[in-house]
Amino acid sequence: MKSVVNDFSIHVATVNGSGSQTANSVLLRAIFQMGIPVSGKNLFPSNIAGLPTWFTIRVSRDGYVARRKQSEILVVMNPETAADDIAAMPPGSVIILNEQIQVGSIPGDRIVYRVPMPKLMEAITTDVRLRRLVVNMIYVGVLAEKLGIHEDEIERALDAQLGRKPKALALNHAAVRAGWEYARTNLPKSDPFTLERMNANQGKILIEGNTAGALGAMFGGVTVVTWYPITPSSSLVESLIGYLEKHRRDAKSGEATYAVVQAEDEIAAIGMVLGAGWAGARAMTSTSGPGISLMAEFAGYGYYAEIPAVIWDIQRIGPSTGLPTRTSQADISFVHQLSHGDTRHPVLLPSSARDCYDFGMQAFDLAERLQAPVFVLSDLDLAMNLWTSEPFPYPDQPWDRGKVLSDEQLEKLPKFERYRDSDGDGIPYRTLPGTKDSKGTYFTRGSGHDEAARYTESPEVYQRVMERLARKMATARNLVPPPVITEDAGAKIGLIAFGSTHWAMVEARDQLRAAGLPSGYLLLKALPFNDDLKRFAKDYERLYVVEQNRDGQMADLVRLELGDLATRVRSVRHFDGMPIDARAVSEPILALEGKTAAKAAPVAEGAAR
């Protein structure tokens, strides 16, 4: 039996609320510490306790971090889903079974490790509730022993998680130990999967996109944060609150340099952001689809009255409530045009934790420069799963507060008109309430207004103002982050993607290359598009826009932008709520290109790849 080194996935099936999060984090971090590229996908229900939940850990010596559909190792901890979970495992795979769980016969070509978990727990604690919570550590011990994770690494990872709770630490450690010992003594190694140290993670961090976004906001100088709790957005604000409490409050006086308000709903949340932005604060809110729908009216107000605001949309899937704990990229066209009557917004599209950090800062600069709401479109996969990243650099630029006139500047001006485009870039100058010079005073309204902010219903003036707003959007094309282009020599097809889809694209392009299909790749980082898109499109006979929604929303936006090149655009879509996997990209493209995939090696021969 050839061993399969650092290239497999572990699928843990547990019950929500059973404490498996700690066990899975310890496992993931221990592998990370071994220098092996590793990623985790938490598949959880919209529920606090009792429903099935899964966690998949992928190790990939090639550095792939996208989800894989197929796992090689299954941990069975949930009786309710055990039969289906086991049925999904291919020949040659490993099943670690909590012996307490009754399952039917398992085919002989699956490797089964039966572990008497309740019995092992009996020796560790008499507390029944604790037994239930800590039992997950038994499979950590079993996996560590069977796969070759050094006990020191588990200890370090455990210590990082629970170091501040010595009692819990000891208990968890005992459970890991019990699993380890049991596996060593009673379960002879009969599977090919092993972990070997690498050096891929030197200096790197593990971080969720929402935490990264929060850090970006704090170092971007946010002063007003408003929110209404909603999955999968809440952890961005909660993490931000944690950091602000610690780093933006005077230790002696207790005075804060920020305000966080949990609003009564998302309408109030964006209203507060607009009020604060109008008065000169760096203000933001974070939400998900249903909240975005509620914010529509105010989003149009911000566009038309020209008020800076930063709005994060952590996308989940579905119309209405949909599947609140599943991922998608299905808000893109709605958010870009959020609100009635010819509204358009810049939208930033982070594809990595680092982007979340950068855009968390940059969104404020753009909002203040453009005097407009700026949306940051993340998604559940990026936001709530752990990602490996280089550490974030400290900002090397001061902030851009945009065209705000001070009293001193006003004094030198013969007159001030709030909406006059004196620079030709579509961006007027603004003053803040509190400005002493009465010349700078104006009345902000969402109704028709002229260059001097006076009420008007004049058709000419209305059209003129709207045309200027379109000019401002044209200016935005070259202010928002540009796309990143990478190209294979001899490629005839161009791929276009954005956001968390990127990680499946990286892997899919390797699969395409293996099948003899080189490609160019444009990773979009924002809307509106800049001219790079058209230039890229000209170089390829066919363009595949890959995205995680049903209707190919980005493909439509690309077609609109490309005009007579639009016929080159084809759409690849994935929309079941699970993070997109590389095969969901490469297979349809190969089919459309009339090629066949390089055959994926069966699991047991995996090492030969």
Add this chain to the structure above:
Amino acid sequence: MSHQKKLSPGAPAPPANTNRVGLTRADYDGSKTTLCPGCGHNAITGGIIQAAFEAGLEPHRVAKLSGIGCSSKTPAYFLGRSHGFNAVHGRMPSIATGVHLANRELLLIGVSGDGDTASIGLGQFCHLVRRNVPVVYIVENNGVYGLTKGQFSATADVGSTMKSGQINDLMPIDLCAIAIELGCGFVARSFSGDQKQLRPLLKAAFAHRGTAVLDVISPCVTFADHEGSTKSYAAVKEHDSPLHEIDFVPYYEDIHVDYEPGTTREVQMPDGSHIVLKKLAQDYDPTSRDRASEVLHEARRESKLITGLLYVDEAKPPFTDELKLGPAALAKLPLERVRPERAVLDAIMEQLRTGKGIAAASGGG
């Protein structure tokens, strides 16, 4: 009664027609009203201008806010030297909250209507009051939607009729009762036709530290001034029942009252100003929340319009205190106060590298 101005020795006497900040009444004007002649709202606009002039407000320290409706147009008609924000329908409270968080140095004057506040904006109104955001919140209450031509609003009384004769069967929403229930520290009801009462109430509201709710009955001459409307000029005049006579003595004037001892009550404001209430038929204690609720219930039972300062509590901490904000406006903080230094980021990166000192991943499990 009379007040004696406290003049600092040596200070030049201000010109006769200017206030203590050297402005004339005209400096508080706005653009010309576009509302119907005779509209109660215009009288309230005049009251705000006069009160702001008398109180010596500095226009640049004021921000005017409103929602949508006839009343919400009025901030364009007063204090033309102040920034203004005409928001979307019913959502002025959230805008006001944001403005206050960004710049707590501003005095916020919000004008709304009964449609804007009691229907579409009821939720935001309640939460503004609950948070005690410092806003002078004026409801110009006429019981109808004027700008959409005369539909009932949620403050229309049971039995009140539309111009077409249609009768309202639904219970009115009493915004003062709601504000009192939610712990608002300043709740008053007045009438656009009673400037003598309205002006001191406004000046007192300017001096209040939290949300001040002024529900001002303001007849709609076009859609609700007919017989059968309970908010017509005639009906209001007939049923108006003031709790007290009100005078406001600002902190910069000596309090000197000519009333007979025992006939007045005084409420001291945080800035040292005083509200002086002269007893009328009864001795009304505006610091009792229970009594305030009771009076409103009695008024409804007896079809009376109770006006005056219903409830006041100057001890209630404003929202900014709850948030422990420093004295400077957040909007004015320099970069170095809001961007933590490099060492902070480095330490956080180290935590994320080792996993030490960070909370476990969120989500289920």
